[in-house]
Amino acid sequence: MASKNYRSGFAALIGRPNVGKSTLLNELTGEKIAIVSAKPQTTRNRILGVVTRPEGQVAFIDTPGIHQAKGELNRYMVETALQAAEEVDLVLFVIEPPGGEKPEVGPGNRVILERLQRIAKPTFLVINKIDSIPKSRLLPLIDLFRNEFPFAEVVPISARKGDGVDTLFQVVLEHLPEGERIFDEDMLTDQQERTLVAEYIREQVLHHCRQEIPYSAAVLVEVFDESEREPLPGTPSGQLAGLIRIAASIYVERDSQKAIIIGKQGQMLKTIGTDARKAIQRLLGTHVYLSLRVRVEPRWSERREGLKKLGYE
Secondary structure (H helix, E strand, O other): OOOOEEEEEEEEEEOOOOOOHHHHHHHHHOOOOOOOOOOOOOOOOEEEEEEEEEOEEEEEEEEEOOOOOOOOHHHHHHHHHHHHHHHEEEEEEEOOOOOOOOOOOOOHHHHHHHHHHHHHHOOOEEEOOOOOOOHHHHHHHHHHHOOOOOEEEEOOEOOOOOOOOOHHHHHHHHOEEEOOOOOOOOOOOOOOOHHHHHHHHHHHHHHHOOOOOOHHEEEEEEEEEEOOOOOOOOOOOOOOEEEEEEEEEEEEHHHHHHHHHHHHHHHHHHHHHHHHHHHHHHOOOOOEEEEEEEEEEEOOOHHHHHHHOOOOO
């Protein structure tokens, strides 16, 4: 039973690529529901993460980084982010401290602020990675952005270290309307297991492959067989039990990219598969048999039918 002053609502994480939105979502929920990579444009879809506490429930929506959209995939990602901002109660505009001694808004952030002006939703400025700059540079940065936009709140955090993240949750909750839970108390995300599996595989492609590969790679899970998932009798508590058989294809746009992912004598694909399987087993809590193939879908990221085929719609 929710308390009399229980609050609930939706908050979207909006910002440039690689500012730490997915890391923040994972820290807020306490689970890895969004993959993380040092390479930009890792997140391609909106990802829901629900945080439920005795005082309220917040449904956070992680979105793709907003960037100059060239090609169908990039346009899809940017529109996904901006549409999420229009549908929520509150927008969290996540930035990172700029390089150099003198703070600046930058053209990319300025474009986002112009769109947020038109959306006209209550907006927080969330300054991530504050552990990367001296404290003396924080106040000038805050003043600079406050002069650009009427932020409802400014919250400095370090998502990687967890600093300020609980404060952010509490401040978000204070700005949401009073009301009952939107989702069941035990709900964490709307991502299906096979969707998370595909993302975990793509994360390993991002991690292991060269710069040219990640933007052209997509993963489609074709088999997700749970017929042997039930644990065997007598399996000790806390140990992996049962088996899920998964077959997935990694799609790229050129034969040369396929060769890179497979690697010499198949070694790169084997490494990707081994690391992905370990992560998927932790996610599902069961043994996993993972079979990977690499397929070529020419210019899929530039064609609407290519995006649709690989689940971006």
